[in-house]
Amino acid sequence: MLFGKYLAKYYKKYWALFLIGVVMLIVVDVAQTFIPRFLGRIIDENNELIADLAQLGEIVGYVMLCAGIMFAGRFVWRISIFRASTGIAAGLRKEMFDKAEKLSSSYYHITKVGNIMNWFTSDIEEVSDFFGWGTVMIVDALFLSASCIVSMVRLNPWLTILLMIPILLIAVWGLFGDRLFTKRWEQRQAEYDRLYDFAQENFTGIRVIKSFVKQTKEIAAFSKIARKNQDVNVRYARLNVLFDVVIESVIILAMTMLLGVGGWMVYATATGTPSIIFGQEVKLTAGELMQFVGYVDLIIWPMFALGNIISMRSRAKGSLKRISAFLDTPFDVVNPLDGVKLENAKGDIEFRDFTFVYPDGTTPALSNISIHIAPGEHIGIVGKVGSGKTAFVNALFRLYNVEKGQLFVDGHDIMECDIPSLREVIAYAPQDNFLFSDTIENNISFSSGAVDHGKVEEASSFADVKENIESFPRGYDTVLGERGVTLSGGQKQRVSIARAFYKDAPVLVLDDCVSAVDVKTEEIILGNIKRQRAGKTTLLIASRVSSVSQMDKILVIEEGRAIAFGPHHDLVKTCPAYAKMVYLQQLEREVEGGGANG
């Protein structure tokens, strides 16, 4: 059995199913051990039964009854035990997802999604398997073997003791073999992965290979790996076959011992010279000997399970440990108790000597920023890639913790605000324009549960993507992503802007999200912002000056520091860095517009 604090509630929930399952398994185990007894009678009382069909009918009736009980029992235990084990899997998955939703960005920054996925998939499967097949194996190993051994001992204890030697060998071999298997299997998997990776890399880097005319060499290298695969596969197969052959040979030896010693006992009994052990006559009939054959047949699987269950449990234990560690991850961004609930927010934001360091960083991403954004102001934030612009977003949404007394929304320290209410106040169009594989409509209306189609259209025209969407055959019902339509970078950005606008929040943050749209579209969107966000606080982060020049004020960031803050016409005069950006921008426009005067 497997225990842990995250499993207790499942035991509580599913104990009845487990109990029913285990009881049924035991019933089946016991019923199974009756069959050899009937075989023994049929052989020993052969002549009598041929003469007395009524008695034969009784035996056959019992066989049918056992078969019926087994059928019902097997059906019930499969349903109940696997219902419980899949229930545990579903429950753990749910708990883990809810946990994942509460973990902050800093957790995702340091933990690879691939690792989390492994905990969600193979580790949960391992634990659930243990509760399913593991339970079956444990019960069978204990009860089927006990039931068999009891029957055998009652029939002939000496023969039983003799047979236990090879039978226990099967359990040992099961334990030992499983370890060997795991090792070889991993080896084989590793070689296969190598083959797969090599092919994958070769096909991806085919350009290089062709440009250096190295196909022949690559084929030779692939051949080496393919050969190695051939070898490890043959070795694995050999282990597999050997494993079976050894078990089967042990069984044959056990049967030989049984038939030899048992046959001799039957002979001795028949000739009236039974051997005497500890003063007792050891008697055996041919039917009883066959009954023994039946028991040996039955006891092989539980012995094998006995060996297997140990390594199965250790794997499940390891998986459970990783799952528990994930569920135990401490939260770093915690919603304050009695936090200030922002209602009817005005959209006033103040950075007061604001410095921001990422949890794993040494140098601040932003330092000593002091600006005040009045309600309704449109602010542009401009700077090169890596200048620290995104840190504003991470702080403003409390995706990370910030120092107290440095960042205020509507006059409230952000560290004292209720997080959901804070996030309700601000709408966001991200830099990486991440969209879900869902319909366009659901993506745009992501911020609210109910879809208002009119608002979706309005938001689409705000982001100048309405025509694009409507040109798709399925319009707003177009499904995006892997199995759906792929949008161009610019279209994605605009859908993501529409999603942010749909929220109609007091504060709108657009994080470098017009970089992939052409100049004309950008101008339309900027115009829409000016008109439709008039009187509502709007922050536009950009790397191009043209994007921000029409904002009320512009903040220029360089290496995490604010080097200027003011309206465009002021900055052109007072900030040389800004003026240079403006000049280069104009030049770029001319170059891209065509060398008409060249």
Next chain:
Amino acid sequence: MDDEKERLSGDRKMSLGEILRHSRPYVAKEKWAIIFSLLLIALYVGAGIALPMLTSQLVRVLQEETNSQTLSMVVGIVAGYAALGLAEQGVLYLQSMTLQKAGQRIVYGLRMEVFEHIENMSLNQFNQMATGSLVTRACNYTAAVSDLFTSVLVHLISNLLTVFGVLGIMMFISIRLSLYLLIFALVAGVTSFFFGKIVRRIFHKERQYISDLNAFLSENLSGMRITQIFNQERRKSSEFDEKNQNIRRANYQVVLAFALYRPFLNLLYYGSIAVTFWVGLSIALSGAEIVAFYLYLSRFFNPIQNIADQLNQISRAVTAAQRLYSLLEVQPEVVDPPDAIEIDHFEGKIEFKNVWFAYEGEHWILKDVSFVVEPKTTTAFVGATGAGKTTILSLIVRNYAIQKGQILIDDIDIATIKIDSLRKAVGQMLQDVFLFSGSIRTNLTLHDDEFTDEEIRAATDYVNATPFIERLPNKLEEEVLERGENFSAGQRQLLSFARTILHRPQILILDEATANIDTETELLIQDSLEKIKTIGTMLVVAHRLSTIQHADNIIVLQSGEVLEQGSHQALLKKRGYYYKLYQLQYAEQEG
């Protein structure tokens, strides 16, 4: 295998006959191994049928009146049992290994053929095919096809032999009882066959739900930030719930299907035992004969289930074979003409004569482009993004065929030169440096063992890469991770130069990287470029000011046309398009 994503456009349906014809060369090579193992299988099946007979005989001997020979007969039967049983296992081992080895040889042969075939496809064909699908073909489907011959079909034969053998011997003992049991066997077989089909569908659904949930998870874990920012945790949680419940329901269907199927087969088995007891004694079979039937029954039901399963497996293997052989039918697009010439030395004069080129249709990337590059000179191509600079470089090595015009090297049309000899002469340094996982050495030599350490050292010295390689703990053997992510952009660039220099090109093409490179490495790169230039004719798509300043000729492109050309100073004096471009893209580097 049913996954749509795994399909390529060329996949087509094939008849079983066609598949067998395609497979013949691979299977024919292993025909002796297959025949040998079929013989062994016959022995194995024979032994399997004989063993229960011995047990039955033992019962017969023990139940008869004992006489002087009884004991020796018992000993004889038991000794025979042991000998036959162990021999059976020996044969099984030999048979399995013979087949496994043959199967693995077939897999190897198929893999090599598929891999070689893929290696020889043209670059534009690669762009049209999903890498993942190609990999699946080379790795998985090859194994599936080999399995068809060495596992599925052979085991099918083995199981059929067992079933008919056991049935035959049962009939020998009692036809009447055997016919009764045959009914049970047929029910078991038919049930298994249809169960296999149904369960495959349920499994498929279950897998789909699982991959659905996994896709949802990986998307939502990567996009958790957005969910949190939009306060939509609750909605996502309920979406997750739905998918989670889907899996649970599908799991449950699988459980239910097996909960009916397995116990039902078991019921059939015990039912047939009951029938054996009843009918057997009704027709006065002896105890020994009942024992024989009892033991044969357990050897009867398994093969029947397996046969049903193997029939289902065949259809899956056929799909794999179709995909594999369809791929092998794809012919490379850019190929050498039959009379292509081999050239091992180029002077290095390159000429474009009214070249028109489009990747597809009438979307001209190059429009009537003409220019001449003199041997041993350096020409820089400049222009805005999409002007066609990179395309020009890739046409020189015939990654694509042009639609109109001519490209000449040393006044020979490149379409008449063997592609391999052309590419061997041209050293390409591409913009996104692709490093393979492996070591620095394998990345420089590209698995060519002919290069000596001295040659490698000379190349890394030449491009100033030696100092940084020497600083690595394992020097040349230092591990390179996938796509070289453990090296900086500048280091990757130097390694790419070294790789090219090592292969002794006569003409060089370079697509300069735009990536941010630290100042120190930047200086090393500039310095090594100066040296590389002297090797032969060089064509550069330039992003560095120093590169264009040192070029002998600059060709300015705009939307696929040559706009201006001349030296840096001459072009600057014109104060035209180049002048603006220069200010925009390069002037900043001056400071």
